[in-house]
Amino acid sequence: MAFDSPQFWIAVMQIIAIDIVLGGDNAVVIALACRRLPEHQRRLGIMWGVVGAIGLRVVLIFFALSLLAIPYLKIVGAVLLLWIGIKLLQPEPAEVHEVDASTTLVGAIKTIIVADAVMSLDNVIAIAGAAKDSMGLVIFGLVISVPIIVWGSQLVMRVMDRYPVTILIGAGLLGWIAGDMAITDVATKDWVSTQAKYLHWIAPPAMALLVIMLGKMLAARQQTKIGPVIDLVDEEKSN
Template identity: 65%
Template sequence: MEWLSDPVFWMALMQIIAIDILLGGDNAVVIALACRHLPEEQRRQAIVGGVAGAILLRIALLFFAMQLLALPYLKLVGAALLLWIGIKLLLPEPEEAHEVKAGASFLAAIKTIIVADAVMSLDNVLAVAGAAGGNLFLVSLGVLISIPIIVWGSQLVLKLMDRFPQVVPLGGGLLGWIAGGMAVTDIAVASWVSNDVWSKHLAAACGAALVMGVGLLLRARTSALAN
């Protein structure tokens, strides 16, 4: 129990908690977007199921994060997948979806949460692992602490989206922002992309604009066809 009096341990734990709070917001938005079409009674189940699967994936990623981030084109593929998820989540629920049994949408929401979290978690996991300094106990604490943050955060965002549907495109834009920033940090493009914060912000802004623009366009088109 020497760690109880070790200031280095507590400093690392505070850093991990800060990382979980800052980076957990992205995951909360994905969960809220994926669950917003579900009935109220299924939302909590979908959140728990999605977070459970995402946490298991995050634990697996802890062992391979460094090697995975060194693979060329991985972040580009992840960014493309995240752009697609962002656009898909902005589309309105089709009328016939109400006729499909609830389990189909429920499982689809969990699958979306897990896939999106896996894409976004590479950098998150690496940040937690770096703050923990290789301490497996600290890393485990970081994963455990992230669970209530993501669950409560997603429920808060869901309530916000229910009350103010206008924020839904902003959630999709956030996924596009993450995707754009992720794409330019891939080692395959590092040699011909300027390695400065402005380049990353520009790419992130383009990703956000792409998701919001295409998502809203397809949304308007789908609504027009339905009418």
């Protein structure tokens, strides 16, 4: 994919959007891991932790790109992305991040890298799908997007809180990429190219719509179940 082609920049924007939508927790982990460091070491901890996390993610995505060349694995990845997109639209549980804050710079960097590896499965699958087999595109997109997440995480979170439609767009994007992955799998792409070219235009938006509709429907059901419980808790507190 050429650097000056519109497809390249569309894919870059998709990778940045994926990292911003799915990377909020990673930013929280970085902050928690560095909270006990002396003030003058915090920036170093964040910087080297981010560098290590980017490097590790590039390695993981390299293997993901290689694995996605195996028949049917893109279809499996597409199903996982659909699930991740639907999950993104569900009400967030009240959970606390269990992250060991280190008192040493090396310890904080290790914590950031390990935590990022554990939490990045969704990012890796989504980015591998958006990159369309281009490792250079993966690296370029990550170099731009990860610093945005880390140093602009508070701004990004405020925007998401104020404009929930951004989460909806992010979930739809994951569905779009899932649709594209499913029709470009080694097992399906030849048939699609010869017998069903229209799927190149229909599958991505259809999957995006499916994620949004299912995600909103399940979220509404969950809110219906949670509502009476919250009312009961509030009533007990007032008494």
